Amino acid sequence: MKNRSVTLTLILVVAILALMPFSVIRADGHCEFADEAIKIGGLVPLSAPGSVGGGVAMSWAFNRAVDDINADCGVQIGDQNYRLQIVIGDSEGSPERGQAVVERFILEDEVHAVSGVYHSAVGLATMGILDENGVPTVFSEPWNDNVSANGIMEYDGRPPRNADGVDHIFRISPASSMVGSVVVDWLLAEGVEDIVIIAENTDYGQPAAADELARFEAAGATVTQINVELGTEDFVPILSRIQARESAPDVVRILVTGETSFNLTQQMAELGIAPTEDTICVTNQFAFQSEQYWENVPDGNYCTFNRVGIIPSLFSDIAIGLNEAYFEEFEDIIPSFAMASYDALHIIADGMERAGTMSDGAAIVEAIESTDLDLSQGRYYFEYGNHNPDLPEGTPAFMWHQWPDPVVTMMQYFEPGQSSLDAAVIFPEVYQTHGTGYMAPGESP
């Protein structure tokens, strides 16, 4: 009798152990979903005049996030698992089209939340409609300060969104002012006093130059600003003006985008203006695309550049997996707005799970305000919202419903042909990868 019990117990244990892997597989691969799906509207530019490349990368990230979340049994609300579904809408980079698409999201597609937006103009035009309709929204790329500041401040005659007690708009991309301060802070820490800014004559170059100029001058530095037209190929006349100075400047800061920035940087290096022992070269973030950079700027070793988005050496496992998948698809390093779009969907899904609802906008907003999640770009949280409504004096209004830690860094190449994955992060100090704040030509870490 005893032997039989032992035998039966053993058989039972073996059977349980044998079936365990299958039960795990069943949970992972065969989730039971509710009939209804949670719909998220992804607002991205997919045709001109919008930035199509940006929209394609963001769409890819949304689909990747949906696949990952659904593979993990979707969003659990109560005792039900809901499949996540992304509805992509093409804003065309136009406020008018963006508004129409958001209306379609709300009224036709009946989405439960919205994410995306590449162009600030689209974000500014759609945030009011989204808030009025109670749609929880996490913007993943617009930079304009007012996108988040309008939560608690009047903007363009429109009252603060939070005036009714709920602001449905969050942002995890950096505000413009957050980006602008990093370059200046670093250069001032390096002790520069004489700065030349070469800025393109566009709405990117001019405001950025004005912002940096004001910061430098406030610190007592001398700034000379030279404006150039986008598309110029021969910069020698402009650069000759810098060469003709009595003393070389401490730094030449380039606020020019795309191919033009490559031309300018190469010609500046060829003429021996910067980078030199006396003059720091600060080119723009396009230099992060190292293959293009070295092809066009073969003499650009020791140039520095700013980078928005987490640095490769700090990539988490999530970021590494995401970057590999992105590289497989596009043969390029993943841009920050694709990572942010991926993360935004996880933030929304997490908020819905914790709020226990997919349709109560106010409850989801309350849950998102208390987000504490580690995702591809780092740890996400929102310092200021209705959970902590009083911004201390001196804290800018754009910190409202704003992820406070988007990574903005200064990087530097120190070997010709170096991949940006291996370039040194030199500022802020907390992110330094080679223990140095700057390497003059000829130095190594």
Added chain:
Amino acid sequence: MALFKRIESAIDGSIGRRRLGYALLGLVILFFLWFPNDTSQSNYVKTVFISGFFYAILSSSWALLAGIAGQFSFGHMAFMGIGAYVAGLFARDGITFAALGIALTPESISSVGAIVIGTIVAGAVGLVIGWLLLRLRSAYLALFTIAFSELFRIAMLTEYDYTGGSNGLSLRPLLQVADVDTARQIEYYLMFALLIVCLLLMYRVAHSPIGMFLRAMREDEDAASALGVNVVRYKILIFVFTSMIVGLAGAIFYSDIGSERIIPEQLEVLQMSLIIAYAVIGGMESLLGAAAGAFISRYLLEAMREVVITLPLGLTLPDGSDAFVWETGAWRFALFGLVMVFTLRYMRNGLLYPILDWFSGRDLIMQETVSIRKSDDDVAADMEDSG
């Protein structure tokens, strides 16, 4: 074909094509008047219609300028932008005429006042441009207006302190209605009324002696001038007139009727080429055709954002869904381009022009003229034979 001929004869022998055309047009107008009251339609569809009305104004006014007057201008979107930007800047900053001791503060300028100022300034710029264009024709005129349009766009883009740069300029809302549904209904009727008024005004010009002078200038400017047409006056007049129409449309549309802000990208040559494409597809020489072409194209471009193909015979995709969804993105513009190529190759007067032409009964007049000529020729031939 025989059936069509029989129906055609029946119509010609009873109500007549023209009357039938007017009756159908009346039905279309009644449909648009009734549409916002259809409770099954969401505000989104009304938004698409509002946008359609706006582009119908732009396209039909360009048809008047280029199709009827022969002034192939690429500056149309710039004039629309002038109306919108000026209205926005005046309402925001006001204006001071120091020499006259007049200061208009933003508080003293109403939304309507700002729109009127925007319209007048668009017309004034149209006057200057029209005067500068007097000696330019065909390709030179097109190049000049492209340059003007780009100049204005770049100015709006780079003067970000005043215009907001690529973040755009927010205009003062024209309406202050709290209820969204009521607001959208009013916006719909406002834009539709504007389209009707603009079309009537343009129709009046196109079918007046001025319209004949404009057509004469289009066919041969020198010959028209030799026959006493004041080419200078009418060239400037049509520029001012169409500039004011698009300036007014832009100022109203961007006063939170169709969109709450205007951006410089809206003034790009690409956007202008869409206006031209709508007019070409609808019919460049017909105001109604161009307007209908723009409205239908806008609607279809919106409807084609997402193409859903339901699988037959209960088939399903690997993810379990029974329909294939194609997010068309920029591809819908490629399909639109194909329609444009087809139109230019096979139906140069536009896809809608043959229909409108049939209703107008012009082919009957033409047949009548040809038969009269033929009979005159026969009589002359008989006289020759007998003589």
